[in-house]
Structures are given as structure tokens and as C-alpha cells.
Amino acid sequence: MPARPRDAASTRDDLLDAARRRFAADGYDRTTIRAVAGDVGVDPALVIRYFGSKEGLFTRAADLDLGLPDLTGVRAGDLSKVLVDRFFAVWEGDPTFLALLRAAATSEVAADAMRGVFARQVGPALAAVTDDRAPERAALVGATVLGFALGRYVLRLPPLVAMTRDQAQAWLGPTLRHYLLD
């Protein structure tokens, strides 16, 4: 077993990675500092040293970037395709958002982080393509996306799990268009 290099920066990153996976799989409460530290092969006390507390660890781990592109000039017909593509990239490529969703169900700091994502990322991105009521539209789009993610990745409702990207695209497209443009 190669000795872990004594490099604080990479240890920190490893801890954040492990934390994201644990929070995503187990939720906030069932994720223990000991387990996260164990995944990295490090003492639990180190986690507290670096992040102050479990809540601090979560806050750093759940700081996520949706990577929404600038939607200005995207044709109305292509909007939902762009959004659904982004959805799959975010949800299937990175455990962070699942961690945030799971945790947000019970933790107020996680719910707050989620509200921040909408206020600082979804809302502004959609404001570029809707002339009015951007916050309302962003919230409805968010509810749609989160509902789908909840059903597919958390509850694992069989019809949603079985759905291909194209099928999801076909179903969600008109809904998103409705919330964005009507």
C-alpha cells in the first residue's frame, strides 16, 4: 500500500470526494465523520481540523456548480433539450447533487444550499430566456427536475429508472417549455 503523501491539499480534496459519495448514498444523518475519514484512510479528528464540524464538511462538499450555459439566443425549441442534457450530465456524472437532494430533505442547511442554487444559478440562467416571472418559472422548472430526480435516483420508481434519455427528453420537453414560455 503506497503511503499517503503528506499533502494537506490533496487530503482535503480526497475527504471532500469521499464526503460527497457518502452524503449522496446515505444522506446527512447516516453519514458519519468516521466513515468519511475511513474511506480516505485518515483519522476522524483530521476532518474536524480541516472543516471545523460535520456541518462545515457538508457545506464545502455540497458547494456545487450546475454549469448552466448562457441561454441567450438559444432557440425556444432547443431550450428543453439543452436543459435535459445538462440534467443528465449533472445527475449521473457527479454525486454532489444527489447528496444535496438527500440531505435537503432533513437538514435545514442543505435546504438553504439548495435554495441558493436556485437563486444564484437556475433563476439567472432562465432569466435570459423568459421575459417575466423568472423566479416563478425557475422554481417550477426546478420542481420538475427535482421531482424527476427524486423518482429516478432516490425512490427508483421502475418506469423512471427504465427511461432512456431520449424518452425523458420527449416527456419533459413539453413540460419545461410550458413552464418557460407560457
Place this chain on the structure above:
Amino acid sequence: MPARPRDAASTRDDLLDAARRRFAADGYDRTTIRAVAGDVGVDPALVIRYFGSKEGLFTRAADLDLGLPDLTGVRAGDLSKVLVDRFFAVWEGDPTFLALLRAAATSEVAADAMRGVFARQVGPALAAVTDDRAPERAALVGATVLGFALGRYVLRLPPLVAMTRDQAQAWLGPTLRHYLLD
């Protein structure tokens, strides 16, 4: 303070009521048997005696009935109104569904209970009005409804919290119609 009558049946009911409120407010993990027993003014050991375990308590507490009416013969244009009305009745009148949603994010038994609700209540009810792909349609309707509930009652996204029933009706109506009939 009037002495609590030594009536097992009503004590059981009181415990289930308190459990529903606690699970709804705090989620599965943060709800403690001691807190539930304390709400009722009873010894924690009694909870175990009646329900076997915390999981047993949750299972009984989360056994819910959506009360979906028979949709046969409901005109297509009225379908979404019926469903949204039912939504508000269930979500704002009874903490049970919120408890189930919060818990389902982290507990596998809760997620299973939720899948059961879809398989035994939502699916069959919707099968009466859709000729094909009833499970898929039920899952999409469920994702829509759960997403809205998540945004409004759990994350408390301001635009969703501020929404009146009529506004919710106006936004969700076309979406539900799309999932049910297209």
C-alpha cells in the same frame, strides 16, 4: 393535568399521531423514540412494546391513504383539477405524506412504502383514464406532484410557497394533462 386514561388503543393512536408529526418535521433519523413518547407523555419503552422497533413505528405511522376517487368517466378537462384538489387535501391536511417524503430520502423502508403507494394507489387510479402505459404515466404524474411538494413544503422555495391553489392549478394542469393523455 388530567391523568391519561389507561387505554391501550387510544395511547397507540396518540403515539402514531405524534410519530407522524415528528417524522414529518424532522425526518426519520432525527426523530427519536424518546421524543415521540415524550410528546404523548409516556415512557419510551412503551413505544417498543407496541411497535417492536423504530422501523415498526414508522411503518405503521406511514401507512397512508391518498383517497383518490374513481376517475372513470371524469372528463379529460377536469382530470387535473381533481388531482390538484386531492393534492392539497392530502399535503396540507395530514402530516403523513410529508413524513413519508422526508423519510424516503434516506430510508430504504420509506422509499419502499412510497413505491407501494404508487403501485397500489396512483397507478390503478390512473389506469382508469389512460389506455396505455399506465405505470409510466403514473410515475410521471408522481414525479410532478412530489417535485412540487418538495419545492413547496420541504425546500420552501419562495415562489412555490407563495402560490395559491388556483395558480398551482393553472401551472400544473397542462403538465398533468400532458402526462396523462399525450
Place this chain on the structure above:
DNA sequence: CTTTCGTGTCAACACCTGGTGACTTATCCT
């Protein structure tokens, strides 16, 4: 070589959790 300092470990704390089994107390039946 010694000092210094960042990196990480160790042992322990105070507390809370679900759960158990023996006990007490109220209620009902004869």
C-alpha cells in the same frame, strides 16, 4: 544536527440512541 512547523494520530470526553427485562400500578371480573 537541531529547530520548527505543518500534517496527522491517539485516547478520551460527554452525550445520545434504540432496545431489554424486571418491576409497579391501575382496571376489570368474579
Place this chain on the structure above:
DNA sequence: AGGATAAGTCACCAGGTGTTGACACGAAAG
């Protein structure tokens, strides 16, 4: 009245939690 039985209490356990402060190690600087 008095005993049987249901209803509820009590003290306790074993294990796990976040968090703490003192300590050990290793590399880089003087």
C-alpha cells in the same frame, strides 16, 4: 374484596456520535 391481567414505568446496557486537546512524526530550513 381480591386476585388476574393489561398498561405503563424504571433502571440499565451496549454501542455509536461529534468533538477535543495533547501528542508523535516527518520534512524542510537554519
